[in-house]
Amino acid sequence: MSQKWREKFFTEREQIILASLVKDKGRCIENKRTDGTTLQNKNRAWEEITKRYNIQPEVMSKRTSQQLRKLWANLKQK
Template sequence: MDKKAYTEKEKLVLVSLVKEYGACIENKKTDGTSIQEKQNAWENIASYYNAQPDINIHRTSKQLKKLWDNLKQRKRKETTHLRHSQLLTGGGPPSEKKDDPVLELVTDIAKYSDVTRDCLWDSTALYESKF
């Protein structure tokens, strides 16, 4: 099986399609009806994705769902790294936030995939709330 990496354009196409079905896909319900709706949404996304003129490689709904999960995970990892670097001691310039249009769109669609909780007893809670 020959695996091809996704281009930035392919990722943007997927994210724009996921945006249309975001409410269904990011629904936390796991009952039979919701699962069936999610599967149908991913099948629709796959058919629209493969119908794009700029897409040369046919991808299945399973592959596209895996890419979406990987993009959300990458966004969570980037946010965690940024928060961690803000709390480091030792001086020096702060780490720079990378501008990635794909991850910006992921943040808009999957709002609750990267949630932090405030802690009243932690001294860094006030500092972190500014970011």
């Protein structure tokens, strides 16, 4: 299995880590408003979540905020 292929998937533990980090910022990132200030706040929140996520010892591959946003969207759909 190539490293690239493995990087696409998140372990169950990584999903739990993301969910716990989002819980702290949920009010901000789930805000339905789309004005400039709100979008800036959402972007800052996701950058902070990404930094905190990537320093966790259980995280196998460093992720971008876009990857984490996509995972969060997928988790919410489940």
